[in-house]
Amino acid sequence: MAKNTASVVTAVSDARTPESSLLDHVERVMHSRVERFAVIIHLSSLSQHNRQPYHIRIAARSFDTITNGQDVQLYTMSNNDLVLMCNEVDRAQVDEAVGRLRILFRSDPVAAGDDDDGGKRFVSVYGFDNSYEKFLDLARDWAAVAKRNPSGGAGFLGRALDPNSLAKIDEAVSKAPIAQVMKEQPAVVIGAAGLERILFREKFVSMSELQMKAAPGYDLFSNPWLFLHLTETIDKRVLGMLVRENFADRKDALSINMNVKSVLSTDFQKFDEAVGVHTEKVVIELQQIDVFSDIENFTRAQNWLRDRGYLVLLDGLNPISLQYFNPGLLPVNYYKVAWGTEFIEAQTDRTRDQIGDLVDKVGKDRFILARTDTEQAVRWALGLGIQKFQGYFVDRLVKKQAEKSARARRAKT
Secondary structure (H helix, E strand, O other): OHHHHHHHHHHOOOOOOHHHHHHHHHHHOOOOOOOEEEEEEOHHHOOHHHOOHHHHHHHHHOOHHHHOOOOEEEEEOOOOOEEEEEEOOOHHHHHHHHHHHHHHOOOOHHHHOOOOOOOOOOEEEEEHHHHHHHHHHHHHHHHHHHHHOOOOEOOEOOEEOOHHHHHHHHHHHHHOOHHHHEEEEEEEEEEOOEEEEEEEEEEEEOHHHHHHHHOOOEEOOOOHHHHHHHHHHHHHHHHHHHOOOOHHHOOOOEEEEEOHHHHOOHHHHHHHHHHOOOHHHEEEEEEHHHHHHOHHHHHHHHHHHHHHOOEEEEEEEOHHHHOOOOHHHOOOOEEEEEOOHHHOOOOOHHHHHHHHHHHHHHOHHHEEEEOOOOHHHHHHHHHOOOOEEEOHHHHHHHHHHHHHHHHHHHHHO
């Protein structure tokens, strides 16, 4: 296995970075500059808590309306900046999309500020009719830095996925020892008296450990669409392992992350046969980005899961994304929303009311606060009527409860 993994790493060692791909694009249009322009969204200038991976993915998705069906290409740079290469595109459409993005990050001073006031810019625009050389120099500088830092450093997270590297990494993942990188984390119900019960135990693949085994030096999250393809292979491996579970004897419900396409696959049908009549013990977690990119198949999958008795959870949510859709339109059992400092920063009566409205929109019974790493997060959530939690603080609570129960059992013997 180690030998196979090493051969894959060697084979993909020449993978391109988004910076080098952008530079190729800029150089390729050197002699056709009319009606071309580039837009840089400086997400790297945002506050740290606004630069989490899910923020970057949501920001990239906000440009879907102009990248679909038009000559526009989006590059997600290694430092999290977004670059749009536009040809014969109405500038007003781009400005409208950028405006929506400013609203998403309106609590951040960079997004809320004026790009012409001398401070950090949120957006820069380069018209190729008069600023081509300036942007070309910038693209060359980016590519040079990425070449010097191929595996990270100075804000770089590793080489980005591209179709060539994806195929080879996909092969490595299909052979990786998946059981060795599986982790488990409980979600619980907490009331005024403390920990009440286990809601479910989530089994998931540690992507950091899988990356070290199958794709060292690569940022598997650099391209959300290619990553979704890769996770279909991961889903297949996980389902193949879980068909050996004895669901009749399970005390706590099991939660697993799946792609929409994976739920509709023959591999899931085999898993369903193994689950049998115990579907109420299984929670299927679907990612927001996957659901909204394939809403037709999601509807098919969700209806089938509901009819079979599975519970469905929508994951990958945060306060920003909740402002852009009505949870009532998606008939799922749970919504998992990541805790972040945006919940408590700049707290005023108005912002508290807005957050309360978001919780009510989801429904307190369906709201699971994820990444609950502190007691402060639990206290804040309980104040809003939220009682379902998952995160490192919860892990410690469950561990202490298990130790307490073990001591009580030993005392009786």
